Amino acid sequence: MSVSTGLEKKPGSTETSRTSGMPQQSSIRVRAGLSRTAKYVLLVLFLIIVLMPVYVLIVTSLKPPQDVNPATSWGLPVRWPWEPAFEGGPTGFDNWALAWNALSASIGRTFLLAIPAALIASFLGAMNGFVLARWRFPYADVVFTFILFGMFIPYQAIMTPLVQMKTSLGLPSDVSTLLVVHVIYGLPICTLIFRNYYAGIPHELMEAARMDGSGMLRTFRSIVLPLSLPGFVVTIIWQFTSAWNDFLFALFLSNQNEGPVSLALNNLAQGAQLANYGAAMAGALLASLPTLVVYIVLGKYFIGGLMSGSVKS
Amino acid sequence: MKKGYKNWGPPLLLIAPTIVVLGIFVYGLIGANISVSLSNRNSLVPATEFVGLDNYFALFAEERFIHSLQNLGVFTVFFIGGTMIFGFLWAWMLDKGVTAEGVFRSVFLFPMAISFVASGVVWRWLLNSAEGDRASGLNRVFENLGLDFLQNSWWNEPGWGMAAIALPAIWQLAGYVMALFLSGFRGIPEELREAARMDGATEWKLYRYVIFPQLSPVALSALIIVGHMSLKVFDLIMAITKSIYQTEVPATYLWVALTSNDYAKSATIATILLLFVAVVIVPYLIYTARAEKRQG
Numbered sequence: 001m002s003v004s005t006g007l008e009k010k011p012g013s014t015e016t017s018r019t020s021g022m023p024q025q026s027s028i029r030v031r032a033g034l035s036r037t038a039k040y041v042l043l044v045l046f047l048i049i050v051l052m053p054v055y056v057l058i059v060t061s062l063k064p065p066q067d068v069n070p071a072t073s074w075g076l077p078v079r080w081p082w083e084p085a086f087e088g089g090p091t092g093f094d095n096w097a098l099a100w101n102a103l104s105a106s107i108g109r110t111f112l113l114a115i116p117a118a119l120i121a122s123f124l125g126a127m128n129g130f131v132l133a134r135w136r137f138p139y140a141d142v143v144f145t146f147i148l149f150g151m152f153i154p155y156q157a158i159m160t161p162l163v164q165m166k167t168s169l170g171l172p173s174d175v176s177t178l179l180v181v182h183v184i185y186g187l188p189i190c191t192l193i194f195r196n197y198y199a200g201i202p203h204e205l206m207e208a209a210r211m212d213g214s215g216m217l218r219t220f221r222s223i224v225l226p227l228s229l230p231g232f233v234v235t236i237i238w239q240f241t242s243a244w245n246d247f248l249f250a251l252f253l254s255n256q257n258e259g260p261v262s263l264a265l266n267n268l269a270q271g272a273q274l275a276n277y278g279a280a281m282a283g284a285l286l287a288s289l290p291t292l293v294v295y296i297v298l299g300k301y302f303i304g305g306l307m308s309g310s311v312k313s
Numbered sequence: 314m315k316k317g318y319k320n321w322g323p324p325l326l327l328i329a330p331t332i333v334v335l336g337i338f339v340y341g342l343i344g345a346n347i348s349v350s351l352s353n354r355n356s357l358v359p360a361t362e363f364v365g366l367d368n369y370f371a372l373f374a375e376e377r378f379i380h381s382l383q384n385l386g387v388f389t390v391f392f393i394g395g396t397m398i399f400g401f402l403w404a405w406m407l408d409k410g411v412t413a414e415g416v417f418r419s420v421f422l423f424p425m426a427i428s429f430v431a432s433g434v435v436w437r438w439l440l441n442s443a444e445g446d447r448a449s450g451l452n453r454v455f456e457n458l459g460l461d462f463l464q465n466s467w468w469n470e471p472g473w474g475m476a477a478i479a480l481p482a483i484w485q486l487a488g489y490v491m492a493l494f495l496s497g498f499r500g501i502p503e504e505l506r507e508a509a510r511m512d513g514a515t516e517w518k519l520y521r522y523v524i525f526p527q528l529s530p531v532a533l534s535a536l537i538i539v540g541h542m543s544l545k546v547f548d549l550i551m552a553i554t555k556s557i558y559q560t561e562v563p564a565t566y567l568w569v570a571l572t573s574n575d576y577a578k579s580a581t582i583a584t585i586l587l588l589f590v591a592v593v594i595v596p597y598l599i600y601t602a603r604a605e606k607r608q609g
Contacts, residue, residue: 039406039411040411042406043406043407043411043417046399046403046417046421047417047420047421050420050421050423050424050484050488051420053424053432053435053436053439053484056435056438056439057434057435060438070443070446070447070448070449070453071446071453073449073450073453074453074454074457124330124331127327127328128327128328128331130327131324131327131328132328134324135324137324137325141602141606143328143332144602145598145599145602146332146335147331147332147335148598149339149594149595149598150335150338150339152541152590152594152598153339153343153587153590154541154544154545154564154583154586154587154590155545156545156547156563156564156567156582156583156586156587157342157343157346157583157584157586157587157590158338158339158342158343158346158583159567159571159579159583160346160349160571160576160579160580160583161342161345161346161349161580162338162342163571164345164349164576165342184334184335184338185338187331187334187335188335191331215323216323216324216327217323217327220327241426244428245427245428245429245430246428247428247429247430247547247548247551247552248547248548251551251568252568252571262428262430262548265430265431265434266430266433266551266552269430269433269434269437269552270555277434277438280434281434281435281438283434284430284431284432284434284435285431287428287430287431288426288427288428288431291426291427291428292423292426292427294426295423295426299419299422302426303422303492307492307493307496
């Protein structure tokens with residue numbers, strides 16, 4: 001069983017199959033060739049534009065402060081980091097060292113936040129999704145909509161009382177509070193993803209288990225969970241990425257010394273002037289690395305999570 | 314009676330923790346927020362009395378709040394317009410069979426994996442408002458290409474400056490809209506296209522009468538998702554400009570109010586934001602639930 005992203009090409013839907021077998025006039029062929037070339041030129045142009053910020057990030061992160069100059073700001077570094085620095089000053093590597101020192105502790109904390117948040121919310125989401133997909137109890141649709149709504153609210157709408165609640169309960173301003181928050185507000189999307197996923201599992205499998213006399217919990221544990229791996233990959237990636245990238249909850253509920261990497265990065269970047277953008281850019285790359293690796297290695301599942309955001313996946 | 318309990322008692326038990334937790338942390342806190350917005354809790358002093366809608370009237374009488382709404386409007390128009398146009402264009406170009414389609418798709422989508430804070434770092438550099446000799450970022454590109462008239466102060470301008478903030482937002486989410494449209498294109502049965510061609514439909518008519526109608530549910534989804542994200546925009550603005558007047562939107566104004574302990578004001582802004590989002594989302598959820606029921 002695999003996750004369908006809906007992006008796979010169906011056989012026979014290519015241009016060639018559409019036009020094959022028809023007598024072609026050479027002028028049409030030339031026109032088609034031209035528009036085809038134009039399309040590739042345009043696509044490559046878009047590719048360059050989309051990748052341009054990445055180029056800026058990498059190049060700027062490698063420029064030591066004394067080599068920064070508006071006129072050459074788009075160029076490659078005057079001196080590469082491995083070349084001797086100007087008058088023994090800092091090299092491009094020092095940007096990275098600075099960024100690493102500023103972010104490494106918070107990167108560790110963010111792993112401790114994002115991994116459990118992803119696992120717990122996914123497990124609870126799997127239970128909910130299983131129930132909602134398989135048991136037609138009264139008002140099941142109402143319950144589903146009730147859960148789903150929590151996915152779309154602007155979190156600002158609950159932020160004031162949440163901050164007040166945190167203060168009055170004396171909860172810490174660190175990642176442990178954020179962990180609870182991310183599990184809670186991750187429940188709707190995890191439930192949605194698993195509900196759609198389980199709706200695709202043959203009914204007979206579970207019916208057989210019930211005839212067997214096994215209870216619902218046992219059905220879930222022994223039959224459904226082992227089939228759920230693709231669903232788990234999607235929700236874990238989704239939850240991990242949103243907890244890793246979250247800034248809103250981090251800003252309102254934690255402080256810079258105990259909070260996640262988004263807060264530390266923002267702190268590093270807000271101090272940046274033109275001359276020391278290098279460290280901020282290196283920091284942005286460091287902070288993005290985990291989610292980028294996830295995207296590159298498990299891209300298909302990442303897209304699966306994205307598509308479920310549109311409810312009907 | 315006992316049978317009924319046995320049938321749907323256990324599933325309810327499994328799902329009960331989630332219902333209770335979301336009941337408290339979504340619906341309970343929304344209720345608490347509304348009640349704070351109807352009180353005079355404008356400072357740390359907890360003494361609270363009911364003041365009705367006074368906070369709402371006061372907020373709408375503020376030039377600053379109206380300005381933040383205008384900013385949100387400008388941002389939303391450009392953000393939705395940009396993501397829909399590029400998203401559709403990319404999907405349309407990729408749908409017709411392109412070599413290395415996966416490469417283009419992955420690259421167009423990758424900004425989605427990056428946080429707004431990280432992309433804010435590079436976009437703050439790109440949207441640097443210095444011009445002429447001191448120009449860097451995009452203004453430097455215009456300077457070097459001899460397109461000086463295109464140089465501008467980007468977001469550092471209270472009127473249309475918000476359109477500049479939409480650029481990074483479009484960069485991050487156009488690929489997502491592309492993925493939605495692409496799945497829409499791929500969901501159109503090939504027979505439909507063939508049939509239209511057999512009937513002698515021109516390419517334009519094929520789109521007008523076959524493809525666009527088939528894509529409209531996907532377009533609606535994209536519009537709703539991007540639209541509701543736009544109303545919540547916060548991270549990107551904080552990362553690029555911090556909370557300043559030129560780029561203030563209700564969400565960043567709320568942050569200012571809350572950090573100065575004006576709980577009543579932050580709760581009032583929050584309720585207004587929630588209403589905006591609800592107007593977009595609730596009809597969509599109902600429409601989706603109905604569509605699902607029709608399908609069985």
